[in-house]
Amino acid sequence: MKIYYDQDADLKYLQGKKIAIIGYGIQGRGQSLCLRDSGLDVIVSEIQGTPNYELAKKDGFDPMTAAEAAQAADVIQILTQDHVQAKVYTEAIKPNLKKGLPAGRQGKVLVFSHGFNIRFKQIKPPKNIDVIMIAPKGPGALVRRMYEEGKGVPCLLAIFQDASGNAKNIALAYAKGIKGTTAGVIETTFSEETETDLFGEQAVLCGGVSELIKAGFDTLVEAGYQPEIAYFEVLHELKLITDLIQERGISGMRRGVSNTACYGDLSRGPRIISAKTRKEMKKILKEIVKGKFAKEWIAENVAGRPNFDRLLKEGDEHLIETVGKQLRDMMPWMKKA
Secondary structure (H helix, E strand, O other): OOEEOHHHOOHHHOOOOEEEEEOOOHHHHHHHHHHHHOOOEEEEEOOOOOHHHHHHHHOOOOOEOHHHHHHHOOEEEEOOOHHHHHHHHHHHHHHHOOOOOOOOOOOOEEEEOOOHHHHOOOOOOOOOOEEEEEEEOOOHHHHHHHHHOOOOOOEEEEEEEOOOOOHHHHHHHHHHHOOHHHHOEEEOOHHHHHHHHHHHHHHHHOHHHHHHHHHHHHHHHHOOOOHHHHHHHHHHOHHHHHHHHHHHHHHHHHOOOOHHHHHHHHHHHHHHOOHHHHHHHHHHHHHHHOOHHHHHHHHHHHOOOHHHHHHHHHHHOOHHHHHHHHHHOOOHHHOOO
16 A cells, blocks of 8 residues: 655646645535645635535635636536536546646646545546546635644545646645645545545445444334333444544543443344355446446436435434424534534
């Protein structure tokens, strides 16, 4: 495993270049502000009339269309949501990849923070440009907060195309611009980042955890326990455990809870995540690697998201959501100011 730090990166590879951030969402805002504060020339693209457009103006940017930004920039970072990136690229970026460059200038640079559209060939860039990825392992708000504290969020780096011979230097400069090299930048590939990211979301972080919570809640309620008590035991207290795991690792968490809880973890956990569960995880990973999930998700968006909307609505109607809302109203420390 190769990890890069500040001494491995030089902002000179981005100085004199114009960097366009396409999409001023949470990640787009965080990266834009950090890059600008690092002395780099940043422009942003956002849809006029949207809250993010107004936020970009408030932050001192003059938002433009994606096509205008792509034409003006040397480096184009695409930070729209995955399912719209291909459309934005085809309609606004691709026609402008050669525009705005003096004769003889090296082709433009495409930057991603997630490899979905490159990995699954929804975006097929021309061979004469660099295609790189710098993926902060944290939300944009955290990237910004760490930057302001003189720190950084660890990043992943990947090179898909190195037309200039300087793709890695440019990527490291970009990472340094958001202080990723302060924390450390781990080298990977577009395929590895995409496949592991999708698997983590589906099998553990979102799909796995949410289904585990609901299964635990349903088991207790169906056995006659109060829904409110079930909510506290399988959902509310989860944050305590995940915080301990994040801070100390699994072993540290086990030493941060009671011996009773620790023994229950060690002796009963494998009965929940059984050989059957692990087999299903391998199946899910295989579907990701072979492109089955990507094909399904792309088709779902083309069709107008009928299954997505139905499944989301079904989840919203689960008893745990009703109970949770009532209980969270009793917790003033959770209410946003």
